[in-house]
Amino acid sequence: MSAEVKSHLTELLTRALAKVAPQQPGSLISLERPKQSQHGDFSCPAAMQLARALKRNPRELALELVAALPPSEWLERAEVAGNGFINLRVRPAAKQHIVRTILAETDRYGRSESAGGKPVIVEFVSANPTGPLHVGHGRNAALGDAIGALLQAQGWRVTREFYYNDAGAQIRNLGLSVQARIREKLGVPAEFPADGYHGNYVREIAEKYLRAGNAEGEDLEAVTRFAVAELRREQDLDLQALGVRFDSYFLESSLYTDGRVQKTVQALIDAGKAFEQDGALWLKTTEYGDDKDRVMRKSDGTYTYFVPDIAYHLTKWERGFTRAVNIQGSDHHSTVTRVRAGLQAATSKWQRGIPQGYPEYVLYKMLTVMKGGEEMKISKRAGSYVTVRELIDEAGRDAVRFFLLSRKADAEFVFDIDLAKSQSEENPVYYVQYAHARICSVLEQWRTQSGDQGRAFPVAGALNAADLAPLSGARELALLQRLGEYAEILENAEAELAPHQLVFYLRELAGEFHSYYNAERILVSEAPLRSARLALCLAVRQVLRNGLSLLGVSQPDKM
């Protein structure tokens, strides 16, 4: 059932309300979907909400509203439930139309141009090149990619960007760690840095460095460059395995070389938002809601991480991105205030400044990874890891992506490695994909039976015009209703930057299809009923395709 039907019913009730209570603004009419089908397709609580203001009994008011409803060919029945709800049931024809819409719009069904092509930058992953990507980065990547797709589906022009923290203390640490391992290999006395990286991959990089024709590792800069290049290449492979692509990569180091860090600091000083104390330069972040002021230039002359971060976000704005979305682990949520404060401070003299809520953040909780019934602590420095690649090798890209997206971002959740590995067949992604494959199979069977082998698949042409009137069974009506909700779900998921809503929707749609499939035969002998059912199947398949592709999950014809 389409949004069209809902707005039509809202209009009917609005007109009824205007008759019954002319002094009340009709915008008070809202419709909701009852959980139980016996309560109709929509219910309206307006009578209960207005009863007090009108000093009326809610039930009487509801009865009057129903009596005042204008005639409509879509509305089958309107009745008042005991407590004052007005329950509306629409005629099957109102629901059936959605199939025609879907078959006509195909992969555009559910999409909207409401954002009008405005630009938005989605920054995600942004992992430091100091180690392989772990499951947390996987969650980040899946979220960022899907959120980008949801934004695109509402008409945003999306740029996906990866920010590399390739400058600063952590990188130096990485270089020193690799250098120490090189010296060990060569039997040179070596001291491992106190907060160095212990992962095995550091040893591997050291070996590679030597194999690459280097006799020793005394050139720290060369070693560091080599290590960063290696890790970036590895991370790219991880992202490829996940099926995530970026439109651009932004290097933190470039902010230093092109003077933007300097310029940003100067802007903050000029704005009167900085002060010297204890040999360091501080930013008055408390003027922007922080609980203490923060150091931006340490007494050793180097900058803390959030200074280049501010410079970076200024470039986003200057590059024309009036909207920016960042995907970030909630362990970094303290940066939100600092970056926003820095942006406000640096641009406080501008006539038209950057909005206070810029950039937007999607903060996700870290996963607890369970293996062998025990919690695995993820620590980059200690080198204990569950990498994205391991996970994909075990469970497959589709299962990993679907699973990582199946919880809302700000909920912690437990990722049981053993479950993902040993029971990958029970992953819900197969449930949804299976519905898709089943439909393909039925359509193929029909194509074969109708003697069209060898020709281009003709189903769409043959079914687009099918008479839909036979679709009147309870399960069919439920499916039709669900199909019509798709656009609304997408809109909501985008508005809340919450892809899991789409995941749950697809599971429900697939579930309703499986029930239908088990209860009714599609390829019945009566042609009109068969065509109608095939058209419904085709519509379901289309919506499954559209939804899965937004999540970056494949839609196999056979499994």
Next chain:
RNA sequence: GCGCCCGUAGCUCAGGGGAUAGAGUGAUGGCCUCCGAAGCCAUAGGUCGCGCGUUCGAUUCGCGCCGGGCGCGCCA
């Protein structure tokens, strides 16, 4: 101690003012001479952490507790 987030079925999680609170998984019992059983149907499982408010109506909103996570660096 302060800030942000989270407490919903045995477990993993949806729902976020509306009627009898849902799904997956696990348990039990059914369904393939018939389009794919990676599926379906049925049964079982709940003081929605606790208390007080707001409301016609609170699992949902507000406040206070209790329990858990993260943050509170001249680390990122």
